[in-house]
Amino acid sequence: MVIIFKQNTEKSEIEKIKRAIEGDGCETTVSHGKDYIVVGVIGDTSKVNIERIQANENVDKVVRVQEPYKKAGRHFHPQDTIVDVDGSKIGGKRLAVIAGPCSVESEEQIVEIAKRVKQSGANFLRGGAFKPRTSPYSFQGLELEGLDLLKLAKKETGLPIVTEIMSADFIDRFVEDVDVIQVGARNMQNFTLLKELGKTRKTILLKRGLSATIEEFLMAAEYIMSEGNENVVLCERGIRTFETYTRNTLDLSVVPAIKKLSHLPVIIDPSHAAGMWWMVEPLAKAAVAVGADGLMIEVHNDPANAKSDGQQSIKPDKFDEIMKKVRAIAEIEGKQV
Amino acid sequence: MVIIFKQNTEKSEIEKIKRAIEGDGCETTVSHGKDYIVVGVIGDTSKVNIERIQANENVDKVVRVQEPYKKAGRHFHPQDTIVDVDGSKIGGKRLAVIAGPCSVESEEQIVEIAKRVKQSGANFLRGGAFKPRTSPYSFQGLELEGLDLLKLAKKETGLPIVTEIMSADFIDRFVEDVDVIQVGARNMQNFTLLKELGKTRKTILLKRGLSATIEEFLMAAEYIMSEGNENVVLCERGIRTFETYTRNTLDLSVVPAIKKLSHLPVIIDPSHAAGMWWMVEPLAKAAVAVGADGLMIEVHNDPANAKSDGQQSIKPDKFDEIMKKVRAIAEIEGKQV
Amino acid sequence: MVIIFKQNTEKSEIEKIKRAIEGDGCETTVSHGKDYIVVGVIGDTSKVNIERIQANENVDKVVRVQEPYKKAGRHFHPQDTIVDVDGSKIGGKRLAVIAGPCSVESEEQIVEIAKRVKQSGANFLRGGAFKPRTSPYSFQGLELEGLDLLKLAKKETGLPIVTEIMSADFIDRFVEDVDVIQVGARNMQNFTLLKELGKTRKTILLKRGLSATIEEFLMAAEYIMSEGNENVVLCERGIRTFETYTRNTLDLSVVPAIKKLSHLPVIIDPSHAAGMWWMVEPLAKAAVAVGADGLMIEVHNDPANAKSDGQQSIKPDKFDEIMKKVRAIAEIEGKQV
Amino acid sequence: MVIIFKQNTEKSEIEKIKRAIEGDGCETTVSHGKDYIVVGVIGDTSKVNIERIQANENVDKVVRVQEPYKKAGRHFHPQDTIVDVDGSKIGGKRLAVIAGPCSVESEEQIVEIAKRVKQSGANFLRGGAFKPRTSPYSFQGLELEGLDLLKLAKKETGLPIVTEIMSADFIDRFVEDVDVIQVGARNMQNFTLLKELGKTRKTILLKRGLSATIEEFLMAAEYIMSEGNENVVLCERGIRTFETYTRNTLDLSVVPAIKKLSHLPVIIDPSHAAGMWWMVEPLAKAAVAVGADGLMIEVHNDPANAKSDGQQSIKPDKFDEIMKKVRAIAEIEGKQV
Structure with a gap:
């Protein structure tokens, strides 16, 4: 300083x-x-x-000369972190592909989608049980029942589960049932929640807040890590800017920036960034080319009837097509899907 | 639609x-x-x-033609809401002035400041017990002990207490001890917390999120109100923009906007907006001139040794001076302090 | 450094x-x-x-420790600059009020409006002859004919003329006919134009660019001043942020900021900031309370048929009403209108 | 509507x-x-x-239902435009690669760099003769002498020249000497300049303004096209957001957006976006993966002594390395360099 x-x-x-x-x-x-x-x-x-x-x-x-984060920083931890989720890795030479619907809606829906995305090469299943919605009148998720359905889908496909936690209330259930606990953009600075998650040893997928700087993003990771949990995966999902054509502005430069500043893996969510299904493919390809460690993509078998985020969800066939292109770019980057 | x-x-x-x-x-x-x-x-x-x-x-x-909020909207509730906190009003013809330190640090500190701000005309005491800090290594507040000290200061001065809640964990203590429960900018879309607060009948001071649109701000109020608690006060405290000279950019146009869209009272926090003590006075005056229902100002008896936000805190003498000027403008606006 | x-x-x-x-x-x-x-x-x-x-x-x-501007900075020029436009002052104890239509449309229109705003207390007449419009298919202004009509209005009322220049092409005509030459927000970094204006001795009203930082704003003034013209008046007219309810976000903190960093006068344009006529009054009052040296307000005798900016223009009667309230606040600030 | x-x-x-x-x-x-x-x-x-x-x-x-642009829009012009610069194409199956220094500094410098970038596969030479600089005290470019040096470099290498125009003053010289006339971000809404360029038949490289929406960007193109010049190439170079780690935030989603809305080619400038040389490689690869029609990259043989933009310029060897990787991704996208 x-x-x-x-x-x-x-x-x-x-x-x-x-x-x-x-x-x-x-x-x-x-x-x-x-x-x-x-x-x-x-x-x-x-x-x-x-x-x-x-x-x-x-x-x-x-x-300041030193960065304010220590555990999240590359300075004291020069090698890249590879997070291990019961054998599935995030970081390193394998591209993590997390796919699934915005919301878990029914057993049929989640199991069907899980099977389809697995076939196409996804290695994690996403699905929201607790849904942070702008309006209290919108569908708020199936909550605990949603967790049960995700477990069924995991049983059918073997795909580890990624799902969002909205408060520390159900943390024991999440630790028990979920493989990767997601902290949503709106809770990136819910410090009480971050500290509680820091006391577990679960992998935490931390999404960048809508208007969080890279430094604040890493400081949020530091909150989790300072409590002892070093299994943190960062996820860029678009930031809020003046541009309204896209739902958010995907900031892909965050990938090389975080690779320089931190040892943590960083993945990209093109679905939430763009907010339009037809942008998912080009942004997913760009994410892999820029060096991201993984992708998080919303896939729905019937977007026009999805209970949430239908406009940005792609169908399983489209996902399959995207995966083929993503795989080709990943290979150039020396990565496997 | x-x-x-x-x-x-x-x-x-x-x-x-x-x-x-x-x-x-x-x-x-x-x-x-x-x-x-x-x-x-x-x-x-x-x-x-x-x-x-x-x-x-x-x-x-x-x-959309209709606004998505109902309880927070002026459409079905044309008259201005005046929130009553045990006789102290927010909204209407009286300017609410909430003053005090960023953090509660000691009995001596909080009582001394409470007395001084009361003398100058403040009608509420602020003071942080639970502090949301960007770094896990920064002072996190005295927590429950801080609540006790606030109660002492209230006992000494009669000023109702305004303090921030960071999770639903201590909601019973807050309902018991606190007069106005503040939801900070970072938690504006912590929907779990909003719903819990909606089940109480306490006055909730809801701060606008750093990058929340006016519509999202009102939808956050709607979350609280849809659970039955209509005692909501809105607070603008600066938004995040490209400008870095000020900590945030104070958006005073939010006051006439909210007056048009909603019946809820809206106050201004110039201290957090500017992040520099010498800007508090001009911004406080502008806030009253633009029609705000109140002010929230950080006052510290020793800013250079404050445990947090020292750079934006003013001394009691300066607060007294500001109150005189604010009073003159309030009178033109037909309001009393 | x-x-x-x-x-x-x-x-x-x-x-x-x-x-x-x-x-x-x-x-x-x-x-x-x-x-x-x-x-x-x-x-x-x-x-x-x-x-x-x-x-x-x-x-x-x-x-950097020193600011990058020298002539615009307060460091080497501690006293406030008061610009003198043939006897009408901008800066100091008199509030400059520049009012008039967005575009000059006809002799009848501009003369009528000039008379009305003068009656209410305006001391400068604004009116666009060359109009920077987002669409090439929108009305582009009466151009040189507009300048002639402004001169007629000046002859009738004595009000000095403020109008925008869009390129150095007509600079001689502007120097001849216009009292204050305005550089619009979109041209704030049109450095070729700034340098040419720096070679004149006319008063330049420099509007802040949509996404210009305060430092860039002052550096644009420095461009003019470094060529020898020190008659620069700064004008905040709203910046671009994520909020879309208002056309732009009026950044009133720029007034105390510029007062600290620079000796130049700074005025506020609430009409362009808000983009809605009903916000002009509260924002104008706030501008005076925050310490601005003047106001620039769009007034039209028939907003519903204005060729541009009708939605943000107020009628002469409303302007008269606003001036009364502005005057009361100006007096508290020790200023006269 | x-x-x-x-x-x-x-x-x-x-x-x-x-x-x-x-x-x-x-x-x-x-x-x-x-x-x-x-x-x-x-x-x-x-x-x-x-x-x-x-x-x-x-x-x-x-x-609005219809987009406000007509000539720039895809609606009335469904096929992609391929701009032809004396045989060198921008748009279509060939990736345009524009490389060279920020500023032309000397004959030796520009000729040397031109040869090196050509060897590595660049098909256009960039170099600033007129430089828009934030400070009037910074190097402003060699101006007309710079144009002469660019012509020498073209003579030596055959690479068509891309260089920025700052006002319509020298438009005849630019039409005579330059192959692609660049309009910089700060002049994107300098409508007088756009109209003058619209009267030529030169290819115009139009950079997106720092805070221009996609619609405003296309409307700026419309200004040029409405005067009759349809040879417009769009260039994204980063937008201004709250994030300050990078100089600007590169908005790659603009590529699929423009491909949907418009028929014009769109290229990416990763150098200005990031403002740091080490980010050029990942962002260039992402730009090609997202579907851009070309790249614009700052290359300097001695960045540490460059008269401008040294921190974001790469050396010729690094450029060569990047071109190899870019070529591999371009092939997957069905494009050639």
Whole structure:
């Protein structure tokens, strides 16, 4: 961390801040320029209270050099993390493909879709049981019954289950029944939930918040990891921008950015990003080409009657077609599906 | 709701959608243009599954005419709501002024600040006990001990307490001890929490999410109200934009917008919006001039040593000065402090 | 400027950059920390090529301490600038009120509106002759004929004319006929045009670009001023954000921000910001309360038949009403209309 | 176009708007619902003044069905446009690769880079002669001398020249010397310039504005095309969002969107989007996978001493490496480099 003080700051003011920083276990060095005074801070600065320093009227700028995350950062963990979900890997040389409907609607629906996506090469089944919906009057999911149906589909196909948790209330059921627990974009900074999930050892699929910076995204992962759970997979699903043609704007540059900053696997959800089924194919291909560790795709056997997200769901035949193209690009990237 | 079908849509496709809509209890009218076919939907469209209609390939556009919220909307509730917190009103002719520190830090701190802000004219005391922080390594609040200290400060000053809840875990304690329960920006779409709060009869101060549209903001209020709790106060605290000079961009146009769309009171938090103490005064004055029902301001007796948000906190003397100016503008607006 | 090098940077690399900076006329100081090396740069850094330094693989971060603008900045020009337009002032104790139609449409229209807004207290007349329209098929303005009509209205009322220039082609006519030359939001970074206007001594009303940061806004002013024309007035007219309820999001915090960073006057255009006539009043009041030096308001005698911007134009009677309220707030702020 | 009137609108008001629309050459149909009245507008609605309709207090919403662009739209021009630049094609089965330095700096520099990028497979040479820079104190380009140097490089390599025009002043020189005239992001809505370029028959490379919607982007193309020049190539180069880790956020979904809405070719500039050289490779690959018709990449033989954009420029060896990977993905997409 580097603190830039204004030119005429009195020594006593600088001393006060130096002492506070040293009290947090860091060392400082001071150098006097003509126009400003620079204080360098050395050591683990993650505990230094930046806001308190910024609150000082003599401080012009505070610049962090170290990233604020430790467990999620690549600095102390240079090798890529490969998360192991009962043998199915996310990260590394195998492309993770998570497919399935937005919502679990019935046994017939989820089992049928699970079989179809497995045939096409998916290695995880998604399906929402608890659904965060903008309107309280929209379908809110089958809830616990949905979890039961997902288990049936897993029994039929062997595909591990990915499904979203909306609060810590049912965390024991999720730990028991679910293979990968998803935290949705709207809960990315539900810190209470993140801490509880950090106490489990389940794989957590953490979706980027609608307007979360990359740093905030990694800090949300840090919340989970700081409690001891290092099985975190990041998922970009589009950010909110001024453009309204697409539901959200898919930020694919997040993949190389996270690969540089972090060791965690990162996957892409083109369905939620675009919000239109016909964009899923090109965006899925781009995601693989940009280096993503996996894809999360909404597939429905009857989109026109889906209880949610019909407009962005593709049919199983289309999914099969996309998988063929994705496979070809993955091979160029040295990855297998 | 108006549905615009593409020119060559077959009658059977239109019939299918008409039947689905009529199944949701609405009526439809069809008119054929040269370039497109328009289906008007009449009745309570809040239960119609728009996504399902959009998923139909023949549909060009779906346009809502009615707003999707009912309880939060002004349509069925034309008069302004005035929320009553044990005699202290929010909404109407009295400007609500909520002031206090970002975090409760000690008895001495919270009581001292409470007394000072009361003297200057604040009618509610704010103070964070549970703190949502970007970093897991930052101060997370005194938690339940913080609630106890707030109660002491209330005992000393009589000021009703406003404090943030971060999950439904401690909802009983909050209902017992707190006068206004705040839902922070990061939890604006924590629907599980909203529903639980909807089951209480406490006043809920709902902060706008960082990237929530006005419609999503009102739909979050609708979540609370649809469970039976109509004591909702909305709070704008800045939205996330490309501009980084300010912490967030305060969107004051939200006040006239919400006054048009909804009957709920709306207040402004200039401290979080700007993120810099010296901007609080001009933004507070603008908030009153634009028609806000109240202000929420961070006041600290020692900002340079505050455990959080020091850079945006003002000192009690400055708060006193601001209140004088705010009072003058409030009078022009026909309001009292 | 402070440059932070990575820990293991070789001395020769640092020397190379030091020499380049010293070649640009600045001095440097180096201090070695354990985790990084800090090079402080002292002197006029506005000519240092930051991108070149950032291109060096050993450089971790480059932090500017000085602002990149000089003539527009308050640092070397501490007193507020008051622009004098043939006796009418912008800045200081008098609130500038610029009112008139979006487009000049006819002699009758512009003269009638000019008379009405003058009566209500406007001290400048606006009216578009050259209109930047999103569609080539929309009304593009009366062009040079529009300038003639504005001159007629000025002759009738004495109000100085504010109108937009769209390219340097007609700059001589504008210098001859117009009192304040407006640069629209879309041309804020039309650097060729800015430089040409910098060579005149006319007052330039520079509108903030739709997605321009405050720094970019001031740098656009610097373009004009660096050519010798210091008569620049800044105008905030809403920025583009994710919110679509309003046409743009009015960023009122820009007023205190610019007052801190710059000595130039700054005014607010609530009409373009909101895009809805009924929001003009509350936003105009807020603009005065936040400390703006003036207002720019679209007034039309027949909005429902206006050739452009009818939805955001107010009628003369409404303008008169708004002026009364604005005047009351201006007085509290120590300003006169 | 569909106009939704409020429930109690008087017939005379609706008649007034009907007559205005019919005066613009369109037909109307009226249907009365219980809650609202819908007026459908049929015909070429591009000349209908929407703002005037929205200004009517009885109008609730105006919904466009037709897109507002005609020449740029796919509706009246279903086949993909392939632009022919003296035999070099943009669009169709050949991937256009435009490479070269940000700024032309010297004969040696531009000729050397031109040779290197040609060897690696580039089929166009880029190089800035007139440079739009945020600061008036930054290098502004060699201007006309830069054009001369580009011609030399073309003579040596045969590569057609792509370079940016900043105002209509030098349009004759550009038409004479340049093969593809680039309009930069900041000038995307410099309508005067667009119209002048529309009068030439040169290929225009139109970059998307920093905060331009897809519709505004296509309307800017329409400005050029409406004057008669149909040789337009669109270029996405990143949009402005809240994320600051990357210089801009590359919006790759624009490629399938434009392919659906328009027949014009669309290429991607990963260098300006990311602003960091190490992101160029993954984003270039993603651009080809998503279906772009070409790439525009900044290549410099000495980025650490480049006069501009050094931090995002790659070296010729790296460009060669990227081209190999891009070629492999292009082949899967059925395209050649």
